[in-house]
Amino acid sequence: MAKDIRKTHSGVAFQGGNMARKSLLLLLAAVLILPLSAGGSAEADDGTVVIWHSNSGVIGNAFDDIVERFNSTIGAEKGITIEAIYQGSANDVLTKVKAAAAVSTSTLPDIAQLDATAALDMKNSDYLILPSDLGIDTSSIMPSAIESLSSERGLLAIPFNASSLLFYYNKAVFDEAGVNPPRTLDEFAAIAPLVGEKGSDGSVTRYAFSGVPATYELGAFIGAQKGLSYMVDGENGHNGIPRSVLFGKEGTFRNFLVHWKNLYDTGFVSSITSGISTEFAAGRTASMLASSSNLSTVLSTVDGRFEVGTAFVPMTDEEATGGVNIGGGAMFSFSSGDAVKTVLDYLVSEETQLEWAEKTGYMPVNTGLYDDPDYIAFLDDNPLFRVAMEQTEASNPKVTGVWLPSAYQIYYSFQSEIRNVTENGKDIDKAVEDMEAAVQKALDDYAEQNIL
Amino acid sequence: MKEAKAYVFVAPAAALAILFSFLPLGKSLAGSFLRISQSGKVLGWAGLGNYVSVLSDPSFLSSIRNTLLFVVLFLPLNTAITLLAASLLRRKGRLTSIPESIFMTPLAFSLSALALIFKEIFRGRVSIANRILGTDMEWLEQPFTAMAVLAVMGVFLDFALDFILLLSAFRNIDRSTIEAAGIDGASAWTIYRRIEIPEIAGMLRITIFMALKDAVLISAPVMVLTEGGPFRSTETVMYYYYLEAFRSGNRAAETTIAVMMVAFSAIIMSLASRRRKDA
Amino acid sequence: MRRIIRILLLLLLSAIILFPLLYALSASFFTKVDFTAPAARFLPSSPSFRNYALALGNSHFSRYALNSLITASLTAFLRTGVAASAAFAFTHLHFRGQRALLIALLATLFIPSDAMLYENYITTARLGLLDSYPGIVLPSILSASAILMMAGAYNGIDRDVYDAARIDGAGDIRYILTMLIPLTAPVTGAVFIQAFVSSFNSYLWPLLVTTRPSMRTIQIGITMLGFADEGELGAQFASIMLITIPFLLILALSRRLIMNALSGGVHG
Numbered sequence: 001m002a003k004d005i006r007k008t009h010s011g012v013a014f015q016g017g018n019m020a021r022k023s024l025l026l027l028l029a030a031v032l033i034l035p036l037s038a039g040g041s042a043e044a045d046d047g048t049v050v051i052w053h054s055n056s057g058v059i060g061n062a063f064d065d066i067v068e069r070f071n072s073t074i075g076a077e078k079g080i081t082i083e084a085i086y087q088g089s090a091n092d093v094l095t096k097v098k099a100a101a102a103v104s105t106s107t108l109p110d111i112a113q114l115d116a117t118a119a120l121d122m123k124n125s126d127y128l129i130l131p132s133d134l135g136i137d138t139s140s141i142m143p144s145a146i147e148s149l150s151s152e153r154g155l156l157a158i159p160f161n162a163s164s165l166l167f168y169y170n171k172a173v174f175d176e177a178g179v180n181p182p183r184t185l186d187e188f189a190a191i192a193p194l195v196g197e198k199g200s201d202g203s204v205t206r207y208a209f210s211g212v213p214a215t216y217e218l219g220a221f222i223g224a225q226k227g228l229s230y231m232v233d234g235e236n237g238h239n240g241i242p243r244s245v246l247f248g249k250e251g252t253f254r255n256f257l258v259h260w261k262n263l264y265d266t267g268f269v270s271s272i273t274s275g276i277s278t279e280f281a282a283g284r285t286a287s288m289l290a291s292s293s294n295l296s297t298v299l300s301t302v303d304g305r306f307e308v309g310t311a312f313v314p315m316t317d318e319e320a321t322g323g324v325n326i327g328g329g330a331m332f333s334f335s336s337g338d339a340v341k342t343v344l345d346y347l348v349s350e351e352t353q354l355e356w357a358e359k360t361g362y363m364p365v366n367t368g369l370y371d372d373p374d375y376i377a378f379l380d381d382n383p384l385f386r387v388a389m390e391q392t393e394a395s396n397p398k399v400t401g402v403w404l405p406s407a408y409q410i411y412y413s414f415q416s417e418i419r420n421v422t423e424n425g426k427d428i429d430k431a432v433e434d435m436e437a438a439v440q441k442a443l444d445d446y447a448e449q450n451i452l
Numbered sequence: 453m454k455e456a457k458a459y460v461f462v463a464p465a466a467a468l469a470i471l472f473s474f475l476p477l478g479k480s481l482a483g484s485f486l487r488i489s490q491s492g493k494v495l496g497w498a499g500l501g502n503y504v505s506v507l508s509d510p511s512f513l514s515s516i517r518n519t520l521l522f523v524v525l526f527l528p529l530n531t532a533i534t535l536l537a538a539s540l541l542r543r544k545g546r547l548t549s550i551p552e553s554i555f556m557t558p559l560a561f562s563l564s565a566l567a568l569i570f571k572e573i574f575r576g577r578v579s580i581a582n583r584i585l586g587t588d589m590e591w592l593e594q595p596f597t598a599m600a601v602l603a604v605m606g607v608f609l610d611f612a613l614d615f616i617l618l619l620s621a622f623r624n625i626d627r628s629t630i631e632a633a634g635i636d637g638a639s640a641w642t643i644y645r646r647i648e649i650p651e652i653a654g655m656l657r658i659t660i661f662m663a664l665k666d667a668v669l670i671s672a673p674v675m676v677l678t679e680g681g682p683f684r685s686t687e688t689v690m691y692y693y694y695l696e697a698f699r700s701g702n703r704a705a706e707t708t709i710a711v712m713m714v715a716f717s718a719i720i721m722s723l724a725s726r727r728r729k730d731a
Numbered sequence: 732m733r734r735i736i737r738i739l740l741l742l743l744l745s746a747i748i749l750f751p752l753l754y755a756l757s758a759s760f761f762t763k764v765d766f767t768a769p770a771a772r773f774l775p776s777s778p779s780f781r782n783y784a785l786a787l788g789n790s791h792f793s794r795y796a797l798n799s800l801i802t803a804s805l806t807a808f809l810r811t812g813v814a815a816s817a818a819f820a821f822t823h824l825h826f827r828g829q830r831a832l833l834i835a836l837l838a839t840l841f842i843p844s845d846a847m848l849y850e851n852y853i854t855t856a857r858l859g860l861l862d863s864y865p866g867i868v869l870p871s872i873l874s875a876s877a878i879l880m881m882a883g884a885y886n887g888i889d890r891d892v893y894d895a896a897r898i899d900g901a902g903d904i905r906y907i908l909t910m911l912i913p914l915t916a917p918v919t920g921a922v923f924i925q926a927f928v929s930s931f932n933s934y935l936w937p938l939l940v941t942t943r944p945s946m947r948t949i950q951i952g953i954t955m956l957g958f959a960d961e962g963e964l965g966a967q968f969a970s971i972m973l974i975t976i977p978f979l980l981i982l983a984l985s986r987r988l989i990m991n992a993l994s995g996g997v998h999g
Contacts, residue, residue, distance in 0.1 A: 057961035059960075060960070086955060091699065098490070099852060102856075103856035104857075107861055126491070203588065270590075273593065274682075275576050278766075278767055279576055279577075281767050282576075303764065408695060409696075415682075449495070449703065455826040458820045458825070458826035461819055461903070465813050465836055465878065468873035469873055472847065473838075473842045474842075476850030536744070552986070553982070554748055555745075556982055556990070559928065560979045560981075568968075573754060580771040580772075580773070583771045608748075620990070620991075665843075669845045669846075672935045690846070698939070710846040713846035
């Protein structure tokens with residue numbers, strides 16, 4: 001382009017210059033003002049209680065309803081507003097909480113809904129406000145839910161969404177095969193060919209089971225062995241900082257792997273780790289393990305295409321009588337004050353827990369409900385929701401979820417090792433050894449970084 | 453006076469460079485030799501302990517392997533497809549604007565939208581991918597195929613820009629040499645290989661190094677598409693860094709990986725610029 | 732023969748490139764059951780705009796889109812501004828430490844921001860910028876390659892223009908805004924568009940520094956709408972189409988411009 005042409009262009013642009021500068025100035029002004037308007041309300045000392053939660057979909061809608069009811073009733077009376085913010089999965093909420101706490105406690109929410117993977121970090125944090133500090137009465141809360149969150153510091157959080165692992169099965173398929181849900185993994189291996197299905201070309205068209213156990217499932221598969229087994233010392237990390245791995249030397253992981261491989265070798269187990277409920281809803285797997293809290297969602301996705309059944313989780317072997325642990329989540333608080341206490345009291349009240357349980361499949365944590373006629377009537381109408389409660393009652397309350405550092409990473413390591421055994425022919429003892437080493441390394445790193 | 457004015461003009465850039473590049477690098481470098489608690493307290497001197505610990509962690513080593521596998525799958529595929537697309541359209545014709553527009557559409561996709569679409573295309577056994585390809589695979593459930601899907605998604609993310617760069621490189625070639633060769637009776641293929649490819653080699657190298665840098669640093673697509681699964685097989689180095697830094701609060705891993713990645717990308721970048729000078 | 736192969740290859744490539752887009756479009760009309768049908772579907776069983784109604788009915792959706800637009804524009808403006816100002820100083824002025832400063836700025840090219848994620852998060856949070864537009868935008872404003880590109884372009888401009896402007900009494904800022912930027916429009920455009928696209932596409936950083944729905948960008952928002960968990964995958968695809976279509980329109984309308992800008996930049 002010739003230079004003189006450019007000059008003519010710039011002559012025209014000269015008039016536009018003022019506008020360009022003005023818009024730039026406006027933008028700069030906007031940058032300066034925006035943080036004030038956006039960040040100004042971040043601190044919730046004005047009667048707003050911020051809750052970071054992990055409820056989405058059907059469960060999220062139920063939670064929103066509960067929050068709305070508070071804001072329009074008790075909250076309106078007392079001048080308290082709950083601001084519920086969805087932050088992704090329970091893991092995502094934990095990530096957010098840790099990131100916020102790394103800077104200053106003022107960026108933390110008032111309450112965060114977290115699960116067992118958070119417990120160890122929370123227990124060792126200096127920003128957690130214990131329920132006892134808030135003066136919350138926990139006498140009417142389900143004992144095994146309390147046990148699941150108890151540590152040497154006392155109760156860490158208020159159980160809110162209690163669930164347990166549950167065996168979901170396609171009742172139509174099981175009935176047609178004339179079998180009941182399996183009591184043990186060996187029994188499962190025996191009936192797997194009956195509930196599974198192969199096409200004429202020999203490929204599996206319906207699996208008996210889909211999924212690969214991870215920390216959550218192993219809480220039951222290992223925890224229930226011999227009536228009660230811990231995965232790590234300090235009562236699964238609930239009592240002090242865990243320092244050594246137990247599932248290796250006590251032989252519990254090995255025992256599980258032996259029985260699991262036996263089931264896998266039937267050829268009717270699919271090792272998928274995502275989209276399992278979709279496969280179940282589409283009738284391509286006859287059973288799965290999932291949290292009892294998924295019940296509403298599962299029923300809505302199946303949409304009446306077949307009858308869904310729920311049953312106790314199969315036991316690893318005949319001696320594995322401990323049952324399942326309470327999972328799900330709890331409300332951890334990071335600020336004190338009456339507003340926070342009022343909100344927590346509301347969340348575990350009979351009324352709230354009834355609505356919550358009916359809409360989701362979580363077990364109500366308020367024991368006052370157990371003889372409540374409304375709740376009993378609901379269970380009579382919806383027997384599937386009853387199974388989780390019965391299973392929990394039949395379980396040893398000392399069987400608790402394991403509290404580990406790097407919990408997210410270990411979750412995947414378990415799946416990898418199990419798959420190595422089932423699919424890649426890895427020696428079981430070697431797999432146990434490697435898994436033990438991986439968890440031990442996480443424990444050592446954690447101790448190195450957090451014990452003075 | 454005149455000098456002071458110059459500093460004012462450079463100041464914003466310099467301030468940002470210090471705040472968001474040099475300061476964090478310094479902090480990471482220092483931190484990588486210290487023992488730091490989750491809450492950020494310095495507990496003591498670690499020497500090379502953090503490096504030893506990270507480099508002996510099997511999951512970090514496997515994240516390196518995963519990243520390498522991604523690079524090996526992604527880079528040739530990306531280069532081949534973008535080069536093919538640009539080569540096919542290098543002569544402007546009456547209708548070339550139609551495929552040109554089509555090849556630019558991936559620019560309209562944002563990362564998470566594309567990841568969600570890919571998730572659905574390859575989800576489960578009864579996926580649209582299986583129906584089209586006539587396969588019966590759970591793409592995202594097998595380590596290798598999950599990585600392959602990730603690589604294909606990577607190509608979608610980089611394709612449009614690389615295509616535009618290569619296309620314009622082709623079209624900026626001086627026509628006279630090509631025409632002269634044509635008169636001399638050289639076949640189109642010979643002209644393409646002997647004249648055009650060497651002419652665009654510089655730009656090709658730039659796009660390859662840009663893609664390499666993207667590939668080595670990949671994390672967000674992993675996060676949305678596979679979350680590192682199945683079985684941690686798509687956990688890349690930078691996704692591992694994210695998990696350790698933010699999820700596990702492992703400051704030893706965070707600082708040492710940061711330092712190692714800076715060193716590594718410095719090596720790639722200086723190789724890239726050296727080769728650019730050669731060209 | 733060669734022509735036919737070329738056309739076939741182009742058709743094949745176009746089909747591959749367009750497939751995700753077309754599939755998403757089709758899936759945005761799927762019913763809930765279409766997603767778990769025994770055989771994967773290409774087309775919806777009974778198309779309706781229900782999914783679009785669901786997507787638009789989500790209270791956060793438009794806010795997410797607006798936030799993305801604001802942060803991407805801010806990044807683009809500020810990156811262009813900061814780079815123009817620095818490039819001007821390096822090409823038109825002389826000062827002590829000029830070379831060292833330039834080298835220092837270019838050294839940031841070797842420091843990938845992804846590896847500084849954690850430390851930058853801490854810095855941003857300490858500055859009190861979590862949940863704010865500046866917090867989302869600040870770390871990505873500086874781009875050494877943008878400075879390099881613009882300095883390269885400014886070098887090519889005759890210094891007489893600058894001297895003439897100064898005689899006219901035009902200040903340096905005015906000179907940059909009214910002379911340099913218009914004269915080097917293709918490079919400025921390239922920097923601007925690249926900044927806009929990369930900011931619009933960024934995922935991890937906005938995810939980390941935002942905790943409130945009111946500040947989230949569409950990239951994070953779209954994964955947090957919760958439709959997938961409700962089994963409403965169709966609504967998820969409807970939201971994807973809603974943010975993709977405007978971009979497709981922009982692309983279709985200004986294809987030449989964008990092509991020239993993106994390629995022009997790397998040459999300069």
